[in-house]
């Protein structure tokens with residue numbers, strides 16, 4: 001079996017705010033294999049973005065990656081690298097695509113120049129070569145008339161085009177891993193499908209591993225092979241996409257699935273998981289999902305579940321792994337529903 005290209009091990013990223021330590025990422029581990037697409041899914045506030053920012057060490061104070069966390073990339077410990085070595089990895093070997101290209105692109109530079117700059121900063125070509133490379137890249141992300149578009153400013157492009165520019169920028173140095181943080185959320189559905197297709201196509205051509213961060217299981221179903229489900233700063237389930245969709249184990253995953261719009265399902269109200277993600281300064285004791293869980297019992301309030309192995313790499317942070325007969329029964333009042 002191949003070695004992972006990226007290994008995140010027991011990652012803890014805390015923010016030291018006035019309200020106490022926000023344990024936004026709280027012991028997260030997962031591996032990314034070369035060339036694969038791994039989905040990272042969960043509701044807003046579960047710690048997905050902070051996980052990605054931590055991998056690139058872009059977390060700023062009052063945020064801090066806690067001692068004991070380990071991030072290995074191509075066999076090197078990213079958390080031990082000096083600033084210079086880190087800059088060589090960032091953008092070159094590991095890059096990121098952000099949700100909102102308007103904030104990630106510089107409004108006062110032509111888009112071609114911005115892509116060329118990435119090439120130059122990493123010493124991968126002269127000014128001229130970098131510009132040619134930028135135009136080539138714009139063409140490969142499906143931008144028509146790329147030489148002309150390269151001379152335009154971000155505000156002159158549509159949202160979908162800007163996202164293509166971001167993708168071009170993230171891929172120009174042919175990185176081994178791309179962290180894509182909700183890259184299609186701000187786009188309408190048709191453009192969203194085109195961008196996902198583009199990413200899948202580029203990945204097949206370039207062999208890049210993609211970590212696709214999203215709150216949308218539909219996106220995961222379309223593009224990923226394996227999926228990591230996050231809740232309240234932790235991994236709560238991990239499986240192949242096929243296993244997760246056929247036999248989800250964690251009640252949180254079940255809830256996310258029930259909330260997915262069904263094809264042809266009309267305008268019926270979607271099932272939503274009752275309650276909200278608690279603030280990271282006050283994760284519940286026991287299972288962090290217990291007050292929103294349809295099956296929780298006393299043990300869930302007391303005992304924080306470990307990641308139970310269910311076979312074939314499927315893991316779930318739920319005591320149902322040991323007491324499956326409890327599924328379908330509710331033993332505690334559903335606090336969030338009562339207060340609603």
Ligand SMILES: Nc1ncnc2c1ncn2[C@@H]1O[C@H](COP(=O)(O)OP(=O)(O)OP(=O)(O)O)[C@@H](O)[C@H]1O
Nearest residue numbers: 015017022024043044045046047048049050051280
């Ligand atoms: N700079 C910061 N200071 C304090 N808390 C922060 C900071 N950045 C993130 N957090 C907190 O960390 C938690 C996790 O945020 P994160 O953005 O990773 O969630 P997410 O799952 O990616 O959600 P979203 O999809 O909304 O980005 C949130 O509760 C957020 O408030």
